[in-house]
Amino acid sequence: MSDADAQQAPAAGNTQALSLELLLQNLPGAAYRCLNDGDWTMEFVSEGMEQLTGYPAAAFMARPGLSYASLILPEDRPLVERGIALALAEGRSFQLTYRIRCAEGHIKWVCEQGAASPQAGMRLLEGFLSDYTRLRNADMLVREQASYLQRARDAIVAMDMNSRITYWNNGAERLYGWSAHEARGKKFSELLCENLAAYHTAYETTLSSGEWSGELAHMRRDGVCIETDTRWTLLAPDDAFGSPQKILVISTDISERKHNEAKIYRLAFFDALTDLPNRASLLDHLRRALLGSARTRKCGALMFCDLDNFKYLNDSQGHAAGDMLLQAVARRLEHCVREADMVARLGGDEFVILIQPLEDTREGAAAQAETVAAKVVAAMAAPFQLAEMTYSVSVSVGVATMCGTVDTVESTLRQADAAMYQAKACGRNTYRFHDPAVQAAWSARAELENGLRRALRDNEFVLHYQPQLDRSNRVIGAEALLRWRLPDGKLLYPAEFIQNAEESGLIIDIGRWVLRTACTELARWQRFPDTAGLTLSVNVSAGQFTEPDFVPMLQQIFEQTGVQPSGLKLELTESLVVSDFTHTAHTMATLKRRGISFSLDDFGTGYSSLAYLRKLPLDQLKIDQSFMRDVLTDQNDASIVRSIIALGDSLGLQVIAEGVETPGQRQFLSDAGCFIYQGFLYQHALSSEHFTQYARSVH
Template identity: 50%
Template sequence: MKHILIVDDKEENLYYLQALLTGNGYMVELARHGAEALVKARQNPPQLIVSDLLMPVMDGYTLLRHWKSDTKLKKIPFIVYTATYTEPEDEKLALSLGADAFILKPCEPEDFLARFIDVLVKGVAASPDIASEVNSGHSDTLKDYSVILIRKLEEKTLQLEEANQFLQQDIARRKEAEDKIQHLAYYDLLTNLPNRLLLIDRLQHTLAMSARHQNHGALLFIDLDHFKTLNDTKGHSVGDLLLVEVAKRLQTCMREGDTLARLGGDEFVVILQDLSEDSSQAAVQAETVCAKIISAINLPYYLDSYLYHSSTSVGVCLFRNQEFTVDELLKRADIAMYQAKSAGRNTQRFYDPTMQAALEARAALESDLRLAIKKNQFRLYYQMQVDHSGNVHGAEALIRWQHPQKGLVPPLQFIPLTEETGLIIPIGHWVMETACAQIKRWESDPLTRNLQVAVNVSACQFHDPSFVERAIEMLSRHKIKPGNLKLELTESLVLDNVEEAIMKMQALKSYGVLFSMDDFGTGFSSLSYLTKLPLDQLKIDQSFIRNMCMNNRDAVVVQTIIGMANNLGIEVIAEGVESETQREFLEQNKCNLCQGYLFSQPLPIDAFENKLRQIHAGYITQS
């Protein structure tokens, strides 16, 4: 079986010749460039070689020169088979270098086989002596070879550049077309907002994220009030102008990550994600966005020189996990929107009626709180802080709200709202002002002149840039005795920014203010921070005191805090002491101060002073 070597850098050409020749009884070996062909031929010489001309690493002309210079290979016939070198001078150069045939691609199989067999039968033609040609000065062939090779390479490079440019243009056109198709499929033509299809996709994604992170989300269904009237009176072109302007305004109300879509007609939908885990907080966040939307829509419009005023009704549906389908959520938000229409339009309504009622109650409470600040409806109650002998060392000032209709409102019902709204800052300022005035009044009475008054300071109030300045102004104005005002800070407040806390505490300590860490043990306590902070007192949280006589772990925590405070030279006080058993445990473990209902509940100023006198009178009688 005749052994044939085929050399070509294109796979399709190799496989074509391989199939053609093996089908006619020849054994075929393949090479992808001239250098590979030389190695294979020297290892296993073929009976004939068929080679392309333009190839990487080593081209066909160079291969031919090496072939005809090799004493063993020059007797093997060499057929050039090319589609690149098609000019007469190309064939002339190949034949002058010793090629036995020059065949152009493409070539009919029958014609190729005929030429192939003819060369194989005749064998090698007289081979030129390339070395003697060069030595004798006949270098025209090599010059022609170089010129042709450079020309073909330049032509091929130009072809590739043109092909690449065309390919890049074609890719760009295809990408542009695909983008347009994608945009038409998922976006509204008029407003350029996501359409219903994209809205559903994003809502499904938001539902999955909500389930993974346990956060609430909200769906807002927005419908313009009296839009049909505008369309009927001014025409759809003016109606479209309004829709485009509304879309722009709604986009300014969106938070990062929210989705705004046009459902159709004058209906828009907003997806709010990453709301609070707490449903009431999530409702407040959604209501805030609704308020921005309603305010933005209410601004006047100039539609083709026509002044127009609009309003909107918004339905809200909160969700968490994947308890509802997309269709069910849209349906619920739509129902809530119609509830807003029924309520008089230009407002929002939650699907959950209890949630709506809670929001209305919260809004009323906030309004009442603002009024309470103006009308001085707050009162300070005082709870005694005593030692185990019954001596009163001080009191904690606790705020109460004397509501004109609801009576005395406990702090748990309004303090969280004041912190959310920022009202805690003016209220906290009032508490400190009132406490300082009371301390000053007590200084004139020997019974009360040394009482320490503890005032709670919220994180919002403490981090207010003007806190230290206002506190110093207050202390300077009242000229209270150093050591009689004690500010209670929580662990989380202090650890939020330790350096800031230390700086502010040091500034106030220079004016005689003492500091107590409130609710100690409930946060992420750190001994390193504890040693840095200028603290005078640790207050053990009442949750540990309540259970310490029944739960060994709580008892160990209380003992540890007392021991640590005593070793650091920091005073320790226990709050929430309600039984004699608890008091005895604290006394045995050297916690010297207590506060709780065992000694006294929080009292208004007159009742507190009366009780203080009774205690003092009792001591005098005993003595």
């Protein structure tokens, strides 16, 4: 070694010693070397010992000096001794936490990390002591708070933003049935939520507002659905701990509360015997129905239904039989109403039906109520089986129409009750309307309907035929028009009865009669050379044309009458075409193959559309007489008529105008390109005999 190297070596050693001493002074704790003698007599301890214990480091290294073991709390010392002995026996380092009493008298938690000295074996220990008090207290606080979450009765669940469960407390395990181990990693939405729409609503609201609260139905592990009162809270990410954004869900089981609420509600608003809504419920629904009626201007009805001679059953057979009858009556009444309507029991043998305000007029509401009332009377006619006894009962029904703009709860109840007593006064087992005007209108409607049935039975209907002429004033066909000849000889036109026929469903039977009669007449024309080329147009109602058996029925008529279908033209309305286009087009195509032609009646008054004009197998457009009335004085009507004619020409469709009454109108049509006419200018509708004479005279 050179002299220079010899001089530098001690200097380097001093520098390293100074660096080590500086490091030991700045460590947050104390490095030590001690004897493994039970008192842990210190041979060396760094200056940090004073900050840790309050005693200077020199006090521990003096002879005799302060025993470090004496600072360890007596209850912790055996644990320390066993821990060190076990580590040394296993040839490994040790890490212990225990308490010491400092010079000032307060207690600190110490974390000691150490091992046997490599040079001295198990005789010497070397290690490091640090203050663990703050970390210990923080850890205890975390553990305490975690224990609170675990002991909470509520289900507490945390999930990430992909719905995956990251935390699941004991309350969640008790409520839902899955352990934390089973639940973690599963999707909250898939594990618990049957109603995914409600889950997504809660999720989106939490993201946008930071929280959501409400009631959710959750599925337990055993498949039982439970009601929960739930609060969702959005937890912001914690960058210090690397914690991502999550949602905290706290749920309380409210199934029992909801069950009790439902029981209380049923006790308050439902009749215990029949399970129907009771008086309180009826009054509430009636009040709300009238408020809604006042807003919408719609009309409904209230019906009082009272069992006839119910007291006799109670007196003769006992209240048990009476209760059975009331329960059976309740079920039959429920089958007489629409889903939106309501059946309630006022008490005793009084039942009430609320027909919701859905009709535009009182007459419409009365018509709906009459349908229900007739069902009720008919339903009660069948005998009731009460245990071993069969019992028959009838019912008296009072009907009051209602409109929220003029009627009140009290007036509606009073009127329906009065109408019910009127029904009883009329012999029971019937129904009556309270409103005199409605009652009169309904009686007239019922009388008209009965008259229509009689007309079918007694052959009171007749067909008249209005000629259709070409530009040469030659008769080329006719339209069959329905008339009703009353027994007193008076003749009624369709406007006076056809709507009633459609509403009652009688239009199907009437339409069948019209087609059979018209085909019989057309077949007669076809037997004579001078009328064989005539066509006959017949109006067909929407209800009749959409009947499943319409085509077979027509085929049967053709076979019975021997008519050639090529002479028959069916007139359809625009509303029929639009309401069920697919079915209408199919039926038309089927009949077209049999030689029947089609005319679109009243064209331009409804839902005129080029789409169906192109797709349907039409032969003719018919200009409605409402346009013809003012065609010479109203520019709009004139333009519409010209447009229809031009449209028909462009589509290759024949155009006929009805309601032609003056030479000026005919000239206007001729100038516009329409050359087939029907109207009073030529002839009114004629009887079969007179039409044949007229057709031959101008042929």
